[in-house]
Amino acid sequence: MGNRHYGEIGDVWKHFALCEILAIEQPFHFWESHAGSADYSFTLSPAREYGIMHFWQHAFSLPVTAKSSYYKLLLKWFRSREPIYPGSPLLAMSILQSSKASFLFCDLDLESLCSIKRRANNISINHTRLSMINQDGIDTIWNMIHQENVDPANTLIFIDPYDPIQPSLHGVTSLDLFCECINKRYKVIIWFGFDSNSYHQDWLVLVKQALSSVKSLNSTSAVWSAEVQPEAISTGYNDSSGTFIGSGLLYCHLSEKSCSIIKKYGRALARLYHGVLLPNHQSGSLCWNFFQL
Numbered sequence: 497m498g499n500r501h502y503g504e505i506g507d508v509w510k511h512f513a514l515c516e517i518l519a520i521e522q523p524f525h526f527w528e529s530h531a532g533s534a535d536y537s538f539t540l541s542p543a544r545e546y547g548i549m550h551f552w553q554h555a556f557s558l559p560v561t562a563k564s565s566y567y568k569l570l571l572k573w574f575r576s577r578e579p580i581y582p583g584s585p586l587l588a589m590s591i592l593q594s595s596k597a598s599f600l601f602c603d604l605d606l607e608s609l610c611s612i613k614r615r616a617n618n619i620s621i622n623h624t625r626l627s628m629i630n631q632d633g634i635d636t637i638w639n640m641i642h643q644e645n646v647d648p649a650n651t652l653i654f655i656d657p658y659d660p661i662q663p664s665l666h667g668v669t670s671l672d673l674f675c676e677c678i679n680k681r682y683k684v685i686i687w688f689g690f691d692s693n694s695y696h697q698d699w700l701v702l703v704k705q706a707l708s709s710v711k712s713l714n715s716t717s718a719v720w721s722a723e724v725q726p727e728a729i730s731t732g733y734n735d736s737s738g739t740f741i742g743s744g745l746l747y748c749h750l751s752e753k754s755c756s757i758i759k760k761y762g763r764a765l766a767r768l769y770h771g772v773l774l775p776n777h778q779s780g781s782l783c784w785n786f787f788q789l
Contacts, residue, residue: 503548506743515565523652529633531601534615535580543739560764602633634664648682655686728778
């Protein structure tokens with residue numbers, strides 16, 4: 497299993513936004529650095545109760561969430577004969593199924609890649625559209641953006657690490673890759689998580705330092721951060737389990753329509769979680785934050 501944190505609140509925000517971005521951008525190529533499994537057998541935990549189950553049980557109450565691509569896909573997979581929780585590879589292939597988009601999924605876990613191949617067959621994604629690399633996704637995509645002859649404007653790269661500052665075998669971090677993708681003018685998104693205010697502030701310092709070397713940033717090509725976090729974290733609560741976390745998406749070179757949707761969806765998710773409590777009775781209401789770096 498490629499992602500033991502599936503279905504937690506960080507996953508919900510990531511997939512909620514990603515599905516609509518893919519539906520809007522309709523890239524010719526979708527590359528993912530840390531793919532995980534195509535799907536997961538759904539088992540409950542306190543973190544999934546707060547994450548995907550709360551979203552699933554309440555998304556119908558707001559027009560924004562009820563009409564979202566993510567919720568529609570959850571309806572499909574949760575109500576199937578054998579209910580599953582869809583991971584990002586299955587979501588991406590489902591959103592872009594009717595297009596001619598190609599997919600590149602990287603993961604060190606071979607079983608995860610095999611699950612992607614099975615689901616691709618199930619939803620009629622031709623094998624010629626699918627590449628799966630059983631290697632470090634950071635180094636793989638780093639090499640590809642320097643060697644591949646593809647149009648960056650029609651390629652969306654999704655960087656989804658557990659730790660965005662952990663170096664690869666060749667000393668490249670996910671944050672390094674994000675910055676290089678910007679330099680090469682690819683559409684790029686990186687996910688990050690944080691379980692305390694102090695970690696969050698340290699992360700932002702690192703991001704600003706890394707972006708200082710990016711030469712292509714300007715008023716029309718900016719980096720934005722779109723974040724949600726349980727209110728308890730913003731008031732000083734430190735979740736030692738690492739499951740009730742804050743999370744965000746840094747992105748660059750997306751269309752104005754995608755940027756508008758991200759803001760709209762972030763506000764909607766915060767509304768959906770208003771007044772919710774974490775299992776320890778700390779506030780689980782979501783704080784929404786959106787800003788330019």
